[in-house]
Amino acid sequence: MTYERQTKITRVIIKAAVLMLEHGAESILVEQTAQRLGKALGVRSVEVSLIPSAIVLSTLDENRQSVTTTRRVHHKAINMSMVCDLQKIVIDTEKNSYDIEFVKKGLKELKPNYYNRWLIVLMVGFACASFAVLQGANLISFLITFIASSFGMFIRQELSKRNFVQIIIFGVTAFSVTSISSISYLFPSANTNIVLASSVILLVPGFAFVNSFLDALKGYLSMGWGRWLEGTLLTVATSIGIILAMTVLNIKGW
Amino acid sequence: MLDLITNFMFAAFASTGFAMLFNVPKYALIYCFFGGAISHITREFFMYGFNFSIEFSTFISATLIGVIAFYFSRKNVIPRPVYTVASIIPLIPGTYAFTAMITLVDMNSHGINPELTALFLENFLKSVSILGAISFGIALPSLYFIRHKKPIL
Secondary structure (H helix, E strand, O other), X not given: OOHHHHHHHHHHXXXXXXXXXXXXXXXXXXXXXHHHHHHHHOXXXXXXXXXXXXXXXXXXXXXXXXXXXXXXXXXXXXXXXXXXXXXXXXXXXXXXXXXXXXXXXXXXXXOOOOOOHHXXXXXXHHHHHHXXXXXXXXXXXXXXXXXXHHHHHHHXXXXXXXXXXXXXXXXXXXXXXXXXXXXXXXXXXXXXXXXXXXXXXXXXOHHHHHHHHHHHHOOOHHHHHHHXXXXXXXXXXXXXXXXXXXXXXXXXXX | OHXXXXXXXXXXXXXXXXXXXXXXXXXXHHHHHHHHHHHHHHHHHHHHHOOOOHHHHHHHHHHHHHHHHHHHHHHHOOOOHHHHHHHOHHHOOHHHHHHHHHHHHHHHHXXXXXXXXXXXXXXXXXXXXXXXXXXXXXXXHHHHHHHHOOOOO
């Protein structure tokens, strides 16, 4: 294999790996994807080193010629459709032994499947309200939760559009959600605790925590710590937002 | 029976909403819908049918979700976290964690007293153990299959 061709292959593989890690795939999936893609494209082995902020990847061909490259990873919003589509490309390449141009084209044409933003606002509001019902909320609590978290989702989308840091997005959203959901103190029949707790459920960093556990248990300890810290920071930001809102509104005499 | 159906629907919609937040592809949404319902119903079933503790019931239902997701993912060629993370949303101990946080702030501003401390510890331990049960439950099935040394998909 010529050096140029191997470099080309390495670039494509690391592009796929970076996309996967950026959109929230677990580490074992990233490594397997890189290795399978490498096998399918004709290099002998692919070795991957993952840290939360970068990927280092080496390919070896049959003459032990090695190409190594590093890419920075910028964590983006969780997007599972990207991960699924990437997986499809890899499996297609493996099955039909497509060449490198197919993969390149596929990666270029990859588009995140965005749902209509108002549909997401409504659905997330409804999801948080449903969560409240599962915790034992009544009708009025259901409605307040629905309004508060729909509005929170709207704010989150607006802030994401302006490319703020995740921590700020979470804090501000938590602040506004709690401010709105504290309307429930005006209704004596509402279950205030449940309303306040359920309307901020949309800010739970579920993927960060689940991925951190899965990574750590499968042997990617540094990735596990990184993701755990990410999740914890977001949770702390959310808590600060909630506490700030309650202090400002002077709920419970703080 | 009516209670069961409403619980089923609400848990299912909670999961679907979060699945859309994570941009799960359209054809996988239906699995998240049923996944959320299954996880919640299983937990209720073990909690009230067998009088198991909430942590253990959560663990069982998270494990079940992990196993089911394994078959779904083989069938549809989709990574497992796509289903599992959305499906466990109804199990999250939201109220416990929230109460723990609120009591912590309360202790800071009103002084520490035994009642608040007890309330805090109780809620904190509950939420931590439920979260631990969820994560171990999800991870367990994939750890079982990992010894085969070949990719699951």
